[in-house]
C-alpha cells in the first residue's frame with residue numbers, strides 16, 4: 001500500500017510499504033477514506049520529538065472495515081467507522097474509569113516509567129502505525145471503532161473530526177469546567193482552538209474570547225461566534241478584563257502547546273500559560289490540551305529542553321485557580337458529538353481548507369508547517385480514485 005512515512009526532520013514521503021495484517025483476533029483492518037493532518041503531527045514533522053524514522057504518521061482516521069478478526073463481535077465488514085486517535089483496551093484500570101487516553105494495556109512502558117496511553121502514528125505512544133495510508137490495523141476493534149449512521153458519506157468531512165480535534169476542543173472546555181452563561185478565554189485558533197470555541201458555543205458560553213496571530217484563523221473563530229484578539233494587539237488581558245467587569249474570563253483553554261511563539265515568531269514556551277493565569281479570574285479553571293512534552297532536545301530554551309517552563313505559580317496559587325491537563329479521552333465524548341453532527345447541531349468541517357489525495361501530503365505538510373495563509377486544516381483521501 002501507499003503511506004506517508006517520516007524520514008527525519010521535515011522529511012516525509014509517500015512510500016510503498018507492506019499492507020497491515022490482523023495481528024490479534026480482536027483487530028480489524030480498515031481502508032481509509034479520510035485521514036487528517038493534525039497540528040500535533042507538525043511537532044514530529046519538525047523533528048521536535050523522538051519519533052522513529054520509518055513511522056507511518058496519521059492519527060485522525062476514518063474508513064471502511066475490510067477485514068475482521070475472529071473475536072470481534074460488533075464491528076462488521078463494510079461498516080463505516082471513525083477511530084479515536086488514542087488506542088484503548090477498554091478493560092484496564094484507566095479505561096474502566098473512562099480515561100481511555102491513558103490506557104495501560106496499549107501503552108509502551110519503555111518510553112518513560114509510569115507511562116500510559118497509546119495512539120496511531122505518534123511519538124512515544126506505542127508501536128502503532130498511523131492512518132495516512134491506504135489501510136490501517138485497529139486493535140481492540142469493538143472498543144475503538146465508532147460506527148457511523150446512514151449519512152456517513154454525506155457528512156464524512158464532519159465525522160472525521162471526531163477522531164481528535166472536535167473531542168479535544170470539547171475536552172478543553174470540560175477541563176476548564178465551563179458552565180452555561182460563563183465566559184471562556186481560548187488561546188489558539190488552530191483547529192483545536194476553533195473546536196473549543198464551537199464546543200463552548202454549543203454549551204452556552206456567554207462570551208467566547210479567542211486569541212491568535214493569524215488572520216485567517218481569527219476569521220473562522222469569528223464565524224463560530226467568538227470575540228477575537230490578534231496577538232499583535234498590545235494589551236489583550238486588559239481588554240478581556242474590560243469585557244468581564246474587571247474580573248477576567250471565568251475560565252481558560254490552552255490550545256497551542258509548547259511551541260507557542262511571541263509576535264516576532266520566537267518560541268516562548270511559558271507565554272500562553274502565564275497569559276492565561278493573568279487573564280482568567282481568581283478561582284477560575286484552566287484546561288490545557290495543547291501538547292507539552294517531557295523532553296524537547298530541539299528547544300532553544302534551557303528549561304524547555306527538559307520539558308519545563310517558568311510558570312507563574314505564585315499568581316496561580318494566589319488567585320486560587322485550578323488546572324486540568326492532558327490529552328483527550330476521545331471515547332468519553334465521541335458518540336454524543338457524533339449525534340450532534342448527525343442531527344445538525346455541529347458542523348466541524350467548516351474549518352477544512354484543503355482536501356487532497358495522499359500523494360500531495362508531503363507538500364501539504366510543508367504549507368501547514370509554514371502556517372501559510374489559508375492552510376487551516378488539511379484532510380487527505382488515501383484511496384481516492
Ligand code: ZN
Nearest residue numbers: 038040060164
Ligand atoms: Zn490530531
Ligand code: ZN
Nearest residue numbers: 089092095103
Ligand atoms: Zn486500557
